[in-house]
Amino acid sequence: MNKNRTNFKSLLEILMVSTRLGLTSFGGPVAHLGYFHDEYVRRRKWMDEKSYADLVALCQFLPGPASSQVGIGIGVMRAGLAGGIMAFLGFTLPSVIALIIFAILLQGINPAEAGWIHGLKIVAVAVVAHAVLGMAQKLVPDLPRKTLALLAIIATLVWQTAITQVIVILASGFIGFLIYKKHKENDEARMDFPISKGFAIGCLVLFFVLLFLLPILRELTALDWVALFDSFYRSGSLVFGGGHVVLPLLEREFVPTGWLSEEAFLAGYGAAQAVPGPLFTFAAYLGAVMNGWQGGLLATVAIFLPAFLLILGTLPFWNTLRRNPKIKGALMGVNAAVVGILIAAFYHPIWTSSILEPMDFAFAAVLFSLLVYWKLPPWIIVVTGAIGGIILGSIF
Template sequence: MSEAARSDAVATEKHGSAGEVFAAFLKLGVMSFGGPIAHLGYYREELVIRRRWLDEATFADLVALCQFLPGPASSQVGFSLGVLRGGGLLGGLAAWFAFTMPSAIVMFAFAELAGHFTGTLAQGFLHGLKLVAVAVVSQAIWGMSKSLTPDRPRGAIALAALAVVVLFGGSLAQIGAIVLGAVAGLWLCRGEAAPASGQLSFPVTRAASIIALLLFAALLLLTPLVAAASGSHSLAVFDAFYRSGALVFGGGHVVLPLLQAEVVSPGWVSNEAFLAGYGLAQAVPGPLFTFAAYLGAVMNVPPDGIEGAAIALVALLLPGMLLVYGMLPFWDSFRTRPAAQAAMRGTNAAVVGILGAALYNPVWTAAVLNPRDFALALFGFLLLVVWKWPSWAVVALLACAGTLFSFL
């Protein structure tokens, strides 16, 4: 094969179709248990290691970008990967829909069945899934640390980021760790330019990104005014969930207090129903933000049911998608500059540290309660790293083990 033909083949391999994106993320949507940090591990294993859609550095850059923005970071990373692989907005929507809908459908079904998912069997099943998260996050840190912290300066940045998040906690500490990583990278990580494989162009125009950012701001500022003037409860629900998604950093569990204030305080959802749905949300794969589908379905006032679920789900996830779509082309040009590449080396190392902190809290502290839990989590980690088991098989094995041990 000639050099030109080989180059064309490589270029073709970097692009796919919306159908390919949909199939890949549908698989992830039905197997990605464990919350947003674990989702990044599943993404890395499936799309970076197995399918080779992008390299490790570019994946970590995307994670760092989405950590800066409000909204569900794992969903934003998935949406961005869909835009990159699928050739634009259609690919991003395919990734978002395929990754979100499986858990949203299950949560909607749980809205009718929540009262029945209790007892020893349910608790054991949930605990097994938490142990899966320990194994998956550990695997992600193991793999990412080898490529993103290969020297002492970047190792030190990762440790510093871990210390910041552990000592101060919360989403602001994560953002601060990313910022400190970027500053430290400018000082400690200057060197040769990043390899060409990391310089990927997102098919998003500046005009489209500006429209997305303007729409984000308009919906945030105008929806409450229109809802108050019209008296529409549907708009009030949209506004409550959109505001929660637009103003929360860290995603996942961080949004729950905001949602509780928005739907429990006005009496739209009872506190008992809210807590029951939150417990059930731990048992489903995909983004925790699909908890919104449950809340919309169980509301005491219309819109409820399928209409309420759709409004709440779209409203909570939409701001994060608009923000990341609006930022992609600016990030793409920014990261090609030498100073920006040094900063991104530092932020990539900081991401490893943040993942390490998350492995301890909330992943480890919520799952590993005794020596038996530690043994199961270690077994799952070894199955993933040493024996190269697929993630779905480890999910099934540990969920069954958790259920079995709950009776012992």
């Protein structure tokens, strides 16, 4: 009984702490990791510095939302699988609820005629430009990786299909493996997780079964909810580099097929910058636009499920994998391709749909400066963008 009471207390504590983080963590995945470090390592001492760094390294290695996976991992280390679920719910639900409400309020509005929505699209220009610069500085420091990024840009823009990103990522991983397979780092630390290898293998098997089975079910059943689940699950399974990189995958899943307009898509992306928590909750907005609040919840489960299965499936094996220089080399190539894909997405659809007049570019430059040089919080940038869009729409 005492053990059950203690476990319930731990789960409640994890939920409360993660919910507070979910309500206050603005600024994207890198900022989220900083919030996590301050709360979980410095203040609460749930894990030491080295273990936290190792967990972050694992989540950077996996596809999916890195900050969400770090939070799940911390919850698992603290209180097992249930702890991981509590950590995920607390960190994710605030932004999911906010974006579903936004999507419902957007119904009946013509996005092409709403000035504030155009302002949110210009916010997306500033935010993604900032992400491009930061990721490029970190992930493409040498000529081979710069070349991989350039090839990824060309392939993604010239061959605009849903599978292009997958092929680019796989090819870049193979090239990175060939070029950087002798890359080495000294690392002796170990991490322990209360998950058996059998359970972990089961999670990995389920991940791949769903990845290959859902498209087949989609074709056989022709049900909208299966198609929706498949699109979001596949997008969540194939994204390296964080939330911004999921943009081109989701855009090509839903805009060309007519599920929603490009204006509504970019308006939601801009609104997603205004809420705290993981950017992957943008899926909740898309699902709600297409199929109400039920679609929002279904999309949220679908896009985050791969992250859950992958982090649970790899935790027990990470101590071995992280020391393999060949694995690290492949990841270096993948990260370079991620930068190229993000630059391509910055051009289309973001730039081509948002910067229509010289004044749009001037306003984007102002927002970029406020974000990068003045260091203003993202929610202020979003509010400024929405107000500025209204003003621009009334003047010009």
